[in-house]
Amino acid sequence: MIARVTSPTAPVATTGYPWPIETAQLTNGLRVVVSEDRTAPVVCVNLWYDVGSRHEPPGQTGFAHLFEHLMFEGSQHVKKTEHMKLVQGNGGSLNATTNPDRTNYFETMPSEHLELALWLEADRMGGLVPALTQETLDNQREVVKNERRQRYDNVPYGDAWLRLLPLLYPQGHPYHHATIGSMEDLNAAGLDTFKAFHQQYYAPNNAVLTVVGDVRAAEVFALAEKYFGPIATVPDIPPAPDGSLPDPATEEARETITAKVPAPRVYLSYRTYPFGTAGYDAVTVLATILGNGRGSRLYQRLADGSRIAQPDYIGSYGVDLAHAPAPLIITATAKDGVDVVTLEAGLAEVVQSLVDEPVTTEELDRAKALLTTAWWRGVSTVGGRADLLGRYATQFGDPSTAADRLPRWLAVTSEEVTEAARQVLRPESRVTLTYLPGESA
Amino acid sequence: MSLITTRPEPGAARPYAFPQVRRISAHGGTVIAAHLPGQILASAVLLLDAGASRETGGREGTATVLAKSLEEGTKQRDSAAYALALEGLGAELSPSVDWDAFRVGVSAPGPLLAGAVRLAAEATRTPKLDPADVTRVRDDEVTALRMDWAQPGPRADATLRADLFGADGRYSRPLHGDPTSVAAVTVEDVLAFHESWMLRPGVLLVAGDLDALDLGALAEAAFAGTSGELLEPSGPLGVVLPPARRTILVDRPGSVQSTLRLGHRAPERATPDYVPMTLAATVLGGAFTSRLNHLIREVKGYTYGIRGSYAMSRRSGRFEVAAGVQTAVTAPAIRDTLGEIERTQAEGVTEAELEVARSWRAGQLSVEMQTPGAIAGALATLVVHGLPDDYYETLRREYLEATVETVSEAASKHLAVEKLTLVVEGDGAAIRTDLAEFGELIDADV
Incomplete structure (x- = not known):
């Protein structure tokens, strides 16, 4: 374990996960992770399925996410509206998310309802297909199309992520298309395809069950065996298409959109390194130095200094994807009277400064202090911890490696940030997406 | 081997306690x-x-x-x-x-x-x-x-x-x-x-x-370095309702969704009906299984989500239903929404629905109050509304003890489907004609 002091008064972080972690594996392949914490009478149950939109073949974009919706519509022993009713009706909060890498399902419950949560999750892992009907599929397809309208189509700049992905990743790459999918593909989705999708990927040997909170590990392992033990292993689950790329990109990509937006906005984006690598840790620190907070270079130079960018809409962040070089996204929105050329040039200049001007100790310490607080905020709930452990178990094979992330961020040196900038932030690898106010073409 | 067919019973609950x-x-x-x-x-x-x-x-x-x-x-x-x-x-x-x-x-x-x-x-x-x-x-x-x-x-x-x-x-x-x-x-x-x-x-x-x-x-x-006395609080604004329902159109040309905001005034946070009102709103539009979300999202597929709630501050309160619905189904979505509000006002809630609402609200006090930020926010509520340190224990008990009668009575008293203002922000050219069925239609000047 690496220990480093980030500033004269900051506590030394030798681990990012000071709670116990116990693991087991059922004979059907389901991995079970338990982290006990008795401080509050709550427990989170979290399932990571190693299937996301990166697994979708052409013509089936949006299927993994639409499938996530179907998982709430009843299973063999759970009636159509019962899942939500049983979780909320017993005091719980629940949700699910799908991204290019994976799909996760989680509920935080008062701890006396642990067994209920496990029963519900097991029933939809092992018994969804018999309950899946055309009516349910048709209805949830409409809900997902409404989600697309509400989150992407009816919002200024709302489709930026949908536009950046195909610019960042070539045709045929698993990250080329967005998780929400296309309306055309969703309309074409048939019931049998979904049944096959479930049988293929929703397998105990393709999932990690994580339970965090007011529980004992031995009890959870016994209950996992009771509820998930009967579910059969699925042999030969096909892997997603290979995500490896010759990095970095060697050809600049650019798209300019004229749309009903209130001000010009520029996104610069780059492929970096997969989440979990030393390179991506340096990019995480780099993104914080560049665009997180009022002390960041972007804020200091463009919002506070030259005052060409709106202070509320400036920033940079990595998208934590693990199966191919993950994107770094940098954005700024023009102040009144500032043209987009000036804004883009200003943005590019600050980005280049990470290559040309050494990162100061103050900048580095500021970034690490912010990352430290963000880390502890992320693990301040049982839900945050369960998701974290599920991620590391799924993507790196060992939940205890979650503890290393914070110390690794804190060990990044200013030279490593500069080296990451030199490798990643090349003008010839840049993706530029620009929005201009006007009537849509 | 097969899946376990019967739903497990809950274990023994640990007593709830707000942090010391x-x-x-x-x-x-x-x-x-x-x-x-x-x-x-x-x-x-x-x-x-x-x-x-x-x-x-x-x-x-x-x-x-x-x-x-x-x-x-x-x-x-x-x-x-x-x-x-x-x-x-x-x-x-x-x-x-x-x-x-x-x-x-x-x-x-x-x-x-x-x-x-x-x-x-x-x-x-x-x-x-x-x-x-x-x-x-x-x-x-x-x-x-x-x-x-x-x-x-x-x-x-x-x-x-x-x-x-x-x-x-x-x-x-x-x-x-x-x-x-x-x-x-x-x-x-x-x-x-x-x-x-x-x-x-x-x-x-x-x-x-x-x-x-x-x-x-x-x-x-x-x-350090501060001075001055506490300020005297001002009284509540009261609940003023209009003579009749009306619709206000906010034009958003080309919008693919209509944004609905349907509301009327309600009592302020100190109302003794706070708990039954909150539970009535939970049944109508708070939980995922609420009447509104079930009908408008799950059955009809008109929306990604719809919520109904009371928002209450120290001096004022209001009831509101909020949703984004597909443009083509704007009128049917409003019609169905009004139907559920009317039904809740007239008929109250059922024991099965209330059971979900009271357990959910009570459970959320521990499930949603884990972080230091959430707890600090809960302390702020005590100060702003003059509530005692044991308030959250009391609130939890009141949620769990609320009856169908008190919650139905609160729905009847604090919902007013005929007095709603229906604000619809959407593509006027596409929806104006359809809105006529809801009574007087006014164009907003925002």
Whole structure:
């Protein structure tokens, strides 16, 4: 374990996960992770399925996410509206998310309802297909199309992520298309395809069950065996298409959109390194130095200094994807009277400064202090911890490696940030997406 | 082998307890702190009786401009030095304004909290407020509001508020003002607001591992150099309902969804009906399995989500249903929504529905109150509404003991389907004709 002091008064972080972690594996392949914490009478149950939109073949974009919706519509022993009713009706909060890498399902419950949560999750892992009907599929397809309208189509700049992905990743790459999918593909989705999708990927040997909170590990392992033990292993689950790329990109990509937006906005984006690598840790620190907070270079130079960018809409962040070089996204929105050329040039200049001007100790310490607080905020709930452990178990094979992330961020040196900038932030690898106010073409 | 067919019974419940609360009075102010053993992160909120309701007419947004000016440097250091000092502790300032209070929040690992509170207080009590900076922040805020108002929602919200609270001065205008009112805010307005309302000690709320925090040092950091008495609270605005239902159209040409905001006034937070009203709204539109979400999302597929709720502040309250629905089904979605409100008002709730609502609301008190930030927010509710330290235990018991009769009675008393204002923000050319069936139709001028 690496220990480093980030500033004269900051506590030394030798681990990012000071709670116990116990693991087991059922004979059907389901991995079970338990982290006990008795401080509050709550427990989170979290399932990571190693299937996301990166697994979708052409013509089936949006299927993994639409499938996530179907998982709430009843299973063999759970009636159509019962899942939500049983979780909320017993005091719980629940949700699910799908991204290019994976799909996760989680509920935080008062701890006396642990067994209920496990029963519900097991029933939809092992018994969804018999309950899946055309009516349910048709209805949830409409809900997902409404989600697309509400989150992407009816919002200024709302489709930026949908536009950046195909610019960042070539045709045929698993990250080329967005998780929400296309309306055309969703309309074409048939019931049998979904049944096959479930049988293929929703397998105990393709999932990690994580339970965090007011529980004992031995009890959870016994209950996992009771509820998930009967579910059969699925042999030969096909892997997603290979995500490896010759990095970095060697050809600049650019798209300019004229749309009903209130001000010009520029996104610069780059492929970096997969989440979990030393390179991506340096990019995480780099993104914080560049665009997180009022002390960041972007804020200091463009919002506070030259005052060409709106202070509320400036920033940079990595998208934590693990199966191919993950994107770094940098954005700024023009102040009144500032043209987009000036804004883009200003943005590019600050980005280049990470290559040309050494990162100061103050900048580095500021970034690490912010990352430290963000880390502890992320693990301040049982839900945050369960998701974290599920991620590391799924993507790196060992939940205890979650503890290393914070110390690794804190060990990044200013030279490593500069080296990451030199490798990643090349003008010839840049993706530029620009929005201009006007009537849509 | 096969799946377990029967739903398991719950285990023994551990008794609910809100974190232990400690209070100290020092340096003219009060610290209220909740003990979260083992939490590495700690949160503090400086709560001042300086909400948006204290703003001058026509200058709505003054407090928000002040909130955004606090970090433009202090009497001790310039803005860049301030940002580095605060962010060097891992903390960021979160100033916010609501109807009842001005809050300045910071979170940091426990050992760094006192330093972060000291800096938060420095910005709150002794901001530089250089006229050129305030003017620039004001202009940025006008631009930011224009950005925000380009999204669906803010214009509909403002239209509903203007209609419900038209005779109530500040309450008829948006919480953070609108682009016009913020553009009218002057440097003098901001300085006067600061001078009038930001220098009293106020209350510091703290949540974290108190074994590692020195409350006396936090009090000194928050209150040193302050003076002034507590302010007298003003009375409630009352529940005024219009003679009949009406529809207001906010045109958004080309919109692929219609944004619905249907509402009427309701009692303020101190109402003795708070618990049954909250449960009635949960059955109607709060839980995922609510009547509205079930019918409009799950059965009809008109929306990604629909919510109905009461929002209550110290002096006012309102009932509201909010949703974004596909343009082509705007009228059917409104019709079905009104049907469910009417049914809930007329027939009340069933035991099966109420069972979900009461367990959910009670369980959420532990499930949703885990972080230091959430606990500090819960402490703020106690202060703003004058509630006792054991309030959350009482609230949980009242939720669990609520009956079908009391909740149905609250629905009947506090829902008024015939008095609703229906604000619809959408493509006027596509939906105007269809809206005629809901009565008088007015065009909004926002």
